[in-house]
Amino acid sequence: MxxxxxxxxxxxxxxxxxxxxxxxxxxxxxxxxxxxxxxxxxxxxxxxxxxxxxxxxxxxxxxxxxxxxxxxxxxxxxxxxxxxxxxxxxxxxxxxxxxxxxxxxxxxxxxxxxxxxxxxxxxxxxxxxxxTHTAYIIARQVEQASSQLGIELSQATVAVCGATGDIGSAVCRWLDARTDVAELLLIARDRQRLEDLQGELGRGKVMGLEEALPKADIIVWVASMPKGLVIDPTTLKKPCLLVDGGYPKNLDTKVQDPGVVVLKGGIxxxxxxxxxxxxxxxxxxxxxxxxxxxxxxxxxxxxxxxxxxxxxxxxxxxxxxxxxxxxxxxxxxxxxxxx
Known part of the structure; x- marks a missing residue:
């Protein structure tokens, strides 16, 4: 049972x-x-x-x-x-x-x-x-939903917010090993862990949140939302896929724009x-x-x-x-x- x-x-x-x-x-x-x-x-x-x-x-x-x-x-x-x-x-x-x-x-x-x-x-x-299952599902959501939106992974930049966490790092490994995604942007609070992940992958750019988000075609959010953070959807690419893998899943109420598709990640x-x-x-x-x-x-x-x-x-x-x-x-x- x-x-x-x-x-x-x-x-x-x-x-x-x-x-x-x-x-x-x-x-x-x-x-x-x-x-x-x-x-x-x-x-x-x-x-x-x-x-x-x-x-x-x-x-x-x-x-x-x-x-x-x-x-x-x-x-x-x-x-x-x-x-x-x-x-x-x-x-x-x-x-x-x-x-x-x-x-x-x-x-x-x-x-x-x-x-x-x-x-x-x-x-x-x-x-x-x-x-493990959550990370797999989020990675597959990135692959399948991006295809539906006409975003080619081979030409896409993916930003992973919470990249050094258990789920975030697994998603990065999958995208690196199982897709031809063009660029990975690695975002997290701990600089040393970010550099360690970058070294493990042999790729990826370490960036701050405000710098990374406008560059991303796909945003995978697997971190807690910093208090007071406001995401301005007008600064994001169009189209943009935002996979909300956090808890609670509330980014759809915070980021509302016809060009931004917010998907409940890990469901x-x-x-x-x-x-x-x-x-x-x-x-x-x-x-x-x-x-x-x-x-x-x-x-x-x-x-x-x-x-x-x-x-x-x-x-x-x-x-x-x-x-x-x-x-x-x-x-x-x-x-x-x-x-």
């Missing part, structure tokens, strides 16, 4: 979802309450592959909120993710994906050093960040309806079929009985692993969202 560990977008969203689910008492609670709330299993899931195979899973709400990081409640944030993992293991889930900020918190704060939670010793082989669509409620709560356009690619990774691992931390750590994603997860993604009926 597979599992998904997730969280809601912010406090207001959490209060709204609690109200919609009939928990009126929770709808009035502030951030301090959510810091103390334990993880909960809130959805039972059934997924059928186009091969005919059917699997079951559970969605675990971690009760983590991004405001916990913004308000320096880092200990509460890390405790949320670890407790949710312990809960998933306790209820017998074989492979569980860490969605949204869960995987980011795990990477940044070395939660794998915390092995024991009360009477549970965490088996990290039971968990995956889902980042997949399944060929068959899925029996679940959770995607309605996170406002997917077609909640019966669409989901985050990281969540789909745990489903794929369950379909294939690959009970291992397929995606783990930082900058460990290879093109070969992206191809491997991509093959089973297609096999079981998943495809990148292109509209």
């Amino acid at each position: 597979f599992g998904l560990i997730g969280h809601l977008t912010n406090l207001e969203h959490a209060q709204s979802v609690a109200r919609d689910m009939g928990y009126d008492g929770l709808a009035d609670q502030g951030l301090d309450f959510w810091c103390a709330a334990p993880p909960q299993t809130v959805d039972h899931i059934t997924v059928t592959s186009i091969t005919g195979q059917t699997i079951e899973g559970r969605y675990v709400e971690s009760c983590f909120l991004p405001e916990m990081l913004a308000t320096r409640r880092v200990k509460a944030a890390t405790r949320k993710i670890i407790n949710a993992m312990a809960h998933a293991q306790k209820i017998g889930l074989d492979i569980t994906a860490l969605g949204g900020f869960s995987s980011i918190v795990f990477e940044n704060f070395n939660l794998n050093q915390i092995e024991r939670i009360r009477n549970i010793t965490l088996d990290f082989q039971r968990f995956t960040t889902g980042n 997949v669509e399944h060929a068959l309806d899925i029996n679940w409620r959770i995607m309605k709560l996170v406002n997917m356009d077609v909640p019966a079929r669409q989901m985050f690619a990281c969540f789909a990774e745990s489903m794929l691992l369950e379909f294939e009985k690959w009970y291992t931390n397929f995606s783990w750590g930082r900058n460990q994603i290879t093109v070969e692993k992206m191809e491997k997860i991509g093959e089973v993604s297609l096999k079981h009926g998943f495809k990148p969202l292109l509209s």
